[in-house]
Amino acid sequence: MVERIDVHYYETLKRRSYLNSKGTLYKFEDWVIKQCEPYPGMRVLELGCGTGKHTFPFADLVSPGGSILGIDISQEAVTEVNEKAKTNQLKQIRAMKGSFDECVNLLHDSKFDLILSCYAIYYAKDMKGVLCALRSLLNPNGHIFICGYGKMNNQEIFNIINHVVPNSREQMKSAGDFIHASSIEEIGKYYQRFSTVRFYNKIQFNKVDDVLEWWKNHPSYFPEIYDQVEDELRTHFALKSNFILTKSILGVNYYS
Secondary structure, three states, X not given: OOOOOOHHHHHHHHHHHHXXXXXXXXXXXXHHHHHHOOOOOOEEEEEOOOOOOOOHHHOXXXXXXXXXXXXXXXXXXXXXXXXXXXXXXXXXXXEEEOOHHHHHHHOOOOOXXXXXXXXXXXXXXXXHHHHHHXXXXXXXXXXXXXXXXXXXXXXXXXXXXXXXXXXXXXXXXXXXXXXXXXXXXXXXXXXXXXXXXXXXEEEEEOOHHHHHHHXXXXXXXXXXXXXXXXXXXXXXXXXXXXXXXXXXXXXXEEEO
């Protein structure tokens, strides 16, 4: 998949992330930190850092002596991270512009204890190639943790959409895992060992309008069926006090 990052993408992503955070029943960042096991002095590389949602929670955990370098294709996001780090006097955090496919060459003289990528690595043109090559950037006993959408992700909203779309050929199907099991194993041959982990978060919406706003900022949005989806949601809320959306997340660990 090509790195297709633009202003509209970030606007919709930030709005959807806000709504996810607003209604989340479990804190995704805590789960990520648990998988990564940060410690003082750890050197961290974050690929696809965005505006620092996962970057800044690591700041105190790798101090003293640690550092976090964020890489992102968006100069706007990189600038925001650096300005926030400067404002909060977090000298251990720095971000720079770069693509996933170029990062190994860009950082060939650097070594890291942890390489992290949340909901981003699949924007690489050659995800498998990048993940294999990242082995060269790891210190001994280093760790890579990547995560992204898992099978049956957002299934509840797809159920609503499919109920109003009569043509089975046009119905929405939940995406599978962001990376196939066969690819995980092939990449694993470059490492000492690997493992997978799944996390199911729940996002609670208490109003029809909040669900609709989330949907309008999601790739599954189709304006032509907006009214029908709204009617389905109002029927749902007439029977229940909230709407629960399940975020299915697959995490993959690679160890040097």
